[in-house]
Amino acid sequence: MGAGDPFGMPVSHALASGMGGIRTAGDLVARMQLHRKMRLPEAKRYVADRLKVAQSDLSDEVAMRELREELDLGVVTSMVGGAKALAAKARIGRLLDVRVPSVEILKQKIGVS
Amino acid sequence: MTSYPTRMGDGHAVEMSTDELRCDILAGTEDAADRGRIPALSQEEQDYLLDLFSYPGKIVGVQPGNEVVLTDDGSVNALYGAQSSSGVGVPLSRELAIRVYERAFCMDTMEVGHPDYSFKPVKPIVSLEQQCLESVLSSTIIPIYYGAMPNLALYAKPDGPFGNPADLLPQGKISEARAAQEEAAQALTRDMVYVGRKMAEVGADGFNFDTTASAGDAEFMATLQAVEELAKTTELSIEVGMAAEFVLGMHGQVTYDGVRLAGLYPHEQLKLVEKAGAHLFGPVVNTNTRRSSAWNVSRAVTFVKACSEAASIPIHANVGIGVGGVPMCETPPTSMVTRASVAMVEIARVDGL
Numbered sequence: 001m002g003a004g005d006p007f008g009m010p011v012s013h014a015l016a017s018g019m020g021g022i023r024t025a026g027d028l029v030a031r032m033q034l035h036r037k038m039r040l041p042e043a044k045r046y047v048a049d050r051l052k053v054a055q056s057d058l059s060d061e062v063a064m065r066e067l068r069e070e071l072d073l074g075v076v077t078s079m080v081g082g083a084k085a086l087a088a089k090a091r092i093g094r095l096l097d098v099r100v101p102s103v104e105i106l107k108q109k110i111g112v113s
Numbered sequence: 114m115t116s117y118p119t120r121m122g123d124g125h126a127v128e129m130s131t132d133e134l135r136c137d138i139l140a141g142t143e144d145a146a147d148r149g150r151i152p153a154l155s156q157e158e159q160d161y162l163l164d165l166f167s168y169p170g171k172i173v174g175v176q177p178g179n180e181v182v183l184t185d186d187g188s189v190n191a192l193y194g195a196q197s198s199s200g201v202g203v204p205l206s207r208e209l210a211i212r213v214y215e216r217a218f219c220m221d222t223m224e225v226g227h228p229d230y231s232f233k234p235v236k237p238i239v240s241l242e243q244q245c246l247e248s249v250l251s252s253t254i255i256p257i258y259y260g261a262m263p264n265l266a267l268y269a270k271p272d273g274p275f276g277n278p279a280d281l282l283p284q285g286k287i288s289e290a291r292a293a294q295e296e297a298a299q300a301l302t303r304d305m306v307y308v309g310r311k312m313a314e315v316g317a318d319g320f321n322f323d324t325t326a327s328a329g330d331a332e333f334m335a336t337l338q339a340v341e342e343l344a345k346t347t348e349l350s351i352e353v354g355m356a357a358e359f360v361l362g363m364h365g366q367v368t369y370d371g372v373r374l375a376g377l378y379p380h381e382q383l384k385l386v387e388k389a390g391a392h393l394f395g396p397v398v399n400t401n402t403r404r405s406s407a408w409n410v411s412r413a414v415t416f417v418k419a420c421s422e423a424a425s426i427p428i429h430a431n432v433g434i435g436v437g438g439v440p441m442c443e444t445p446p447t448s449m450v451t452r453a454s455v456a457m458v459e460i461a462r463v464d465g466l
Contacts, residue, residue, distance in 0.1 A: 002433015008445040016451035019180045026221035027255040033427045034350035040464035059180040074254040102250040102316035
């Protein structure tokens with residue numbers, strides 16, 4: 001995005017045009033752009049196919065809140081017992097078939113391939 | 114005659130009529146088309162912008178389903194930092210600030226960055242930066258970048274060991290100025306590759322070269338060479354964000370892949386960034402503080418649309434203060450930030466911001 005105070009810049013863009021991060025499927029679509037160089041339509045199509053939902057559901061807060069809990073991918077509200085941090089990223093990596101570098105380091109540390 | 118509240122490029126409030134808005138939208142797109150030798154916006158796209166700027170609501174948003182991915186350039190520093198980083202001075206660590214951005218502001222990605230935010234000051238304290246990044250990666254879900262600015266100027270005297278082109282050029286020492294920039298560029302590439310490898314070691318998802326080419330074409334060359342090396346040898350997802358719409362020819366002769374770097378506009382910069390192996394490109398279009406936001410947004414989306422159409426990698430347009438049609442002021446008006454945001458998505462078809 002660029003420089004600016006938090007309310008004027010990131011929050012304003014998030015409301016106007018952002019996918020919504022872990023509140024929706026924003027982090028999942030971001031991973032496909034980052035790890036596979038996918039452009040937005042392809043990244044959304046890929047994630048929607050993996051989640052078995054319509055592309056319009058990817059930025060639907062209600063639909064994705066329920067689905068993230070069901071698939072245990074980490075949810076935005078603090079939920080006891082749900083996957084968090086590296087556990088959530090490991091599950092996301094498996095769902096999307098992408099290597100998440102921090103998860104790979106954890107696997108090496110605990111001797112899991 | 115109906116008039117609409119809007120803003121100038123410096124953020125000051127102004128009222129404009131429909132005809133004035135229409136004229137500024139046309140002038141903005143024609144200016145970009147002329148400078149970049151790219152197509153101007155169609156009549157339909159200009160009409161869309163007119164609707165956007167004459168819409169009475171304070172803020173606007175994209176059509177549901179058209180939302181894009183957000184990446185940021187050191188945004189975390191704006192939460193705990195001071196005025197120089199648009200910071201609001203909340204006493205939080207970077208680790209905590211990133212958690213706030215992830216869970217309360219719902220960013221799609223975040224970035225760890227040093228408060229000084231240039232690669233040169235990061236190098237001697239890189240282990241501390243690795244430690245912070247490692248801690249963030251172990252407590253978050255969203256993809257995390259490490260980011261900094263190439264900032265070649267820090268390598269010139271008196272801050273660095275190399276000759277300063279800003280001193281040498283006025284003395285007519287052109288070959289000395291060029292040689293100094295070439296030497297400094299080599300040192301910069303080495304430092305950026307060093308820091309990049311360190312961040313890859315601890316599992317960074319991505320590495321962001323922010324404000325690239327701020328010191329001109331030699332800095333752009335140094336960055337492209339670092340991107341090439343890191344793309345070949347690490348798993349890092351690499352983002353290159355630019356400093357300005359036009360690469361300054363402080364050297365004037367440096368090339369990458371046979372292309373002279375001085376004078377390149379965003380759609381031309383993109384092709385070299387892709388060639389180097391980057392995963393995301395962040396084009397910049399500068400805001401003219403003396404023109405209206407309608408003029409600036411129209412001009413910015415014209416440049417970025419050409420870039421988006423030419424791209425094979427995701428385009429995340431820079432829309433911070435003073436770029437991408439956003440006014441150049443410390444507290445950018447949400448009315449204009451959201452209009453720039455929507456125009457970039459709905460007209461320029463960016464993959465992210």
